[in-house]
Amino acid sequence: MRSKSLSFVAAAALLFTVSCSTVRETRPLAYGGEDGAFTIAPIENILIQRGYTPSCRAREWCKFSQNADVTIHFKVKGTKVVLAVDVSKKLPEAKRAELNDAGMKLGQEIFEEANAKAMASEQAKADAKKAEDARAAQNKPAPSEDKGGGFLGALSSALNSGVSVSGGASGGSGMPSMPSMPTMPSMPTVGGAQSSSGARAGNAGGGSSSGSSSGSSSASCCINKAFYECPSVAAVNKCSGNFMACMSKCGFGGDFSCAEACQKDHPMDPSDCRRDTSRDGTCG
Structure with a gap:
């Protein structure tokens, strides 16, 4: 029991150390469609195309390391996507500000590209559903008076x-x-x-x-x-x-x-x- 408690304390201490080793700035980004979750797959594809190695959870979040000192996150919040930039605390304040601005600019750029792709994907799915419903309605016999079975x-x-x-x-x-x-x-x-x-x-x-x-x-x-x-x-x-x-x-x-x-x-x-x-x- 004592060993489990010590393990928990050690894990908590490690988490605290990691969370305190960076400075985070967040910015909400508005998605132009109905569901911000549509942006995650395009964000992941764009990052891969740019040579990054992202870590993502479908329809929820995506993150990647811009370099050894900067990590950029995208988190879905309804019709918005929160952009967060973590910069290492070990850097001088002026350097942190510089890297933070560069990370925000990169994250915004990636999101805008993903936003356009996600809206097109969402619209295509909506159009396909509408066409399917129209075909079903067209082939459905007209209603008639109930004559019994x-x-x-x-x-x-x-x-x-x-x-x-x-x-x-x-x-x-x-x-x-x-x-x-x-x-x-x-x-x-x-x-x-x-x-x-x-x-x-x-x-x-x-x-x-x-x-x-x-x-x-x-x-x-x-x-x-x-x-x-x-x-x-x-x-x-x-x-x-x-x-x-x-x-x-x-x-x-x-x-x-x-x-x-x-x-x-x-x-x-x-x-x-x-x-x-x-x-x-x-x-x-």
Whole structure:
């Protein structure tokens, strides 16, 4: 116990000696962004590029020795970074003042360079987050009235969904035809990809395709009256075609397990399509 106490006293004495061996001057520096912690990584990189060997803790502080008598510190304090310069006490007062001024000037210069880099980094991250949120919002289906879950909910989704394919020069049907549902009013028809050879009848289930010699093609999908422009028939299938084709087999027989299976196995996914709010009115 006595040896531990002596060790503690010795350590405290050493710390006191070190802290009293230098004279420190501090200066708060204002960071131009939202979080001063963004400056630490640029400060460390700048110091390394200038040939110094910094000691840093990510997003908290960084320090380096300018020479044997001067140590410069950067410490994050919210939107500010505190610059501190330690100069050895063993030097004459005039020399200490000279080295202190030189250290402050160097620290200020390094901080200003890091400030510009940190602000650019912070802005880039904010822009990336904003773009990501915009893409997520664009691909999110428009909200619709709550129709409940189970069979009725799935049926409501099907009634408010649709696919459309027009134009094209491909020779075959690119997506499954939609069997007709005579007892289901307003059920959208799922069209097949068109052929340049002219109009052709769809599958026996009621799908349709029409001819076009224009050589161009377009495909679209509607989910809850939200319009999506799709780059391919495969994207239309993923958007709502596969779900609707599955739902058409359930009919009005009250087969809840069938509807739930469609929701699970063929969820409507417009992620491969582009949201176009200006054409929502074309969704029936």
